[in-house]
Amino acid sequence: MAGGSAVDWREGLDAGDLSSEGLVRAGLDRIRRLDGQLHAVLAMDEDRSLGLARQADARLQSGERTPVLGLPVVLKDNLHWSGLQVSCGSRVLDGYRAPYSATVVERLLAAGAVPIAKTNLDEFAMGSSGEYSAFGAACNPWSPDRVPGGSSSGSVVAVAAGYAPLALGSDTGGSVRLPAGFCNVTALRPTYGVLSRFGLTAMASSLDQVGPIARSAADIALAFGVMAGLDPRDGTTVDLPNRERLNRLWAGDLKGLRIGLPREYFGEGIEAGVRSLLEAAIQVMKDQGALFREVSLPHTRYAIDTYYLLCTSEVSSNLSRFDGVRFGSRKAAATLPEMIAETRDRGLGDEVKRRILLGTFCLSRGYYDAFYLKALKARTLITQDFDRAFEEVDLLATPVSAGTAFPFGAKTEDPMAMYLADVFTVTAPLAGIPCLSLPVGLSSGMPVGLQLIGPALSDVMLLETAHAFQSVTHHHLATPPLPA
Ligand code: GLN
Numbered sequence: 001m002a003g004g005s006a007v008d009w010r011e012g013l014d015a016g017d018l019s020s021e022g023l024v025r026a027g028l029d030r031i032r033r034l035d036g037q038l039h040a041v042l043a044m045d046e047d048r049s050l051g052l053a054r055q056a057d058a059r060l061q062s063g064e065r066t067p068v069l070g071l072p073v074v075l076k077d078n079l080h081w082s083g084l085q086v087s088c089g090s091r092v093l094d095g096y097r098a099p100y101s102a103t104v105v106e107r108l109l110a111a112g113a114v115p116i117a118k119t120n121l122d123e124f125a126m127g128s129s130g131e132y133s134a135f136g137a138a139c140n141p142w143s144p145d146r147v148p149g150g151s152s153s154g155s156v157v158a159v160a161a162g163y164a165p166l167a168l169g170s171d172t173g174g175s176v177r178l179p180a181g182f183c184n185v186t187a188l189r190p191t192y193g194v195l196s197r198f199g200l201t202a203m204a205s206s207l208d209q210v211g212p213i214a215r216s217a218a219d220i221a222l223a224f225g226v227m228a229g230l231d232p233r234d235g236t237t238v239d240l241p242n243r244e245r246l247n248r249l250w251a252g253d254l255k256g257l258r259i260g261l262p263r264e265y266f267g268e269g270i271e272a273g274v275r276s277l278l279e280a281a282i283q284v285m286k287d288q289g290a291l292f293r294e295v296s297l298p299h300t301r302y303a304i305d306t307y308y309l310l311c312t313s314e315v316s317s318n319l320s321r322f323d324g325v326r327f328g329s330r331k332a333a334a335t336l337p338e339m340i341a342e343t344r345d346r347g348l349g350d351e352v353k354r355r356i357l358l359g360t361f362c363l364s365r366g367y368y369d370a371f372y373l374k375a376l377k378a379r380t381l382i383t384q385d386f387d388r389a390f391e392e393v394d395l396l397a398t399p400v401s402a403g404t405a406f407p408f409g410a411k412t413e414d415p416m417a418m419y420l421a422d423v424f425t426v427t428a429p430l431a432g433i434p435c436l437s438l439p440v441g442l443s444s445g446m447p448v449g450l451q452l453i454g455p456a457l458s459d460v461m462l463l464e465t466a467h468a469f470q471s472v473t474h475h476h477l478a479t480p481p482l483p484a
Pocket of ligand 1: 125126127128150151170171172173174175176203311422
């Protein structure tokens with residue numbers, strides 16, 4: 001039963017062939033058997049999950065139907081699920097428990113989905129490999145000596161390893177798409193504002209989005225439709241157009257769809273194995289009727305600098321709340337300033353400190369104009385590049401990363417190398433537009449992802465395009481070499 005798809009299980013639950021309790025028990029069992037090795041899970045409450053599963057079964061028996069009723073889901077441990085820990089992968093939050101649930105979690109619960117675990121992540125979602133978790137890194141299920149990608153490492157591994165068919169991560173600059181590409185699953189970063197950020201621990205608020213992760217676009221659609229839309233508790237939320245199409249994803253061909261290939265994303269440095277799988281995927285879409293043409297996004301070369309200046313600036317402000325006074329662990333000291341300094345020094349990891357320092361520097365008097373303000377201007381130029389491209393094409397196709405998952409330790413000594421892993425994933429978040437990562441095959445046994453980027457609020461079209469591709473290919477069905 002482990003590793004089934006959400007769509008298949010949906011049918012089984014609706015037909016009465018499966019029970020939510022059975023699925024949840026199977027998921028918990030799989031976590032118990034495999035997670036000693038994979039380390040994707042940071043917390044569970046088995047009794048509560050089983051109780052929710054029994055409630056879902058009762059609702060199913062009474063004839064109720066929702067897209068996620070009875071389906072197991074895992075939650076990145078920077079999302080609030082009332083009563084459980086929210087560690088954010090950090091020691092500084094030791095002992096903190098969620099006093100409420102995030103809007104996205106609340107909506108999933110109301111529709112009868114069953115959370116079964118809180119998952120591992122880079123500390124406060126800062127990282128590209130999963131290695132910056134204060135609780136030890138998760139492993140890539142395709143190869144135990146390689147990183148799963150980050151920062152939503154545990155959520156992606158949980159789906160790849162068959163703990164649950166659905167997961168939530170968060171994506172500020174690539175954190176659902178990069179690990180999805182490394183682990184052969186599908187992940188959506190919605191248009192900024194389509195999913196409420198209420199109850200998602202803030203990293204860089206102008207960039208943070210919740211991202212659903214699953215085997216396929218059709219699976220993602222089930223959870224996405226339930227969560228999307230306005231939330232009075234997050235003033236940046238917007239309504240999702242065409243939401244009704246998520247209930248049954250259109251699965252036609254791609255006739256007439258105009259797809260742009262940005263020249264700047266296909267330059268040197270892409271591994272040959274990655275390039276040839278991307279080309280093969282593009283050929284499949286051509287055979288389905290899509291029309292490809294080269295486009296240019298000339299300000300792409302400023303993207304990493306822009307992202308890391310804005311991200312660290314926002315981080316330095318957002319993370320100031322973790323002071324030992326209000327949340328989590330507190331280190332004793334003689335005076336208040338010493339207590340705060342001690343708590344933060346012991347509680348926060350090196351990468352988080354690096355970003356707070358960088359961001360504080362960017363925002364300080366004399367540097368604000370030269371760094372923060374300049375980065376905001378570059379953000380506008382990057383956004384305008386996309387606007388111009390979308391006058392010519394309906395969406396864009398790019399690599400997710402230049403290579404496959406790298407070995408543990410390959411980039412931890414060199415922060416710049418780690419930052420550069422995000423070179424293809426930080427641009428769309430700067431523009432606030434939706435993007436998705438989907439599997440396109442294995443290179444030397446390791447997964448490769450293709451990224452699709454669309455204009456604002458084209459989320460449903462992106463999922464439909466991915467679904468059309470997945471209807472004629474099998475890459476997303478490949479599973480890692482783990483016990484059945
Ligand atoms: N890897 C990027 C970073 O470290 C993105 C992280 C994220 O999307 N949460 O900032």
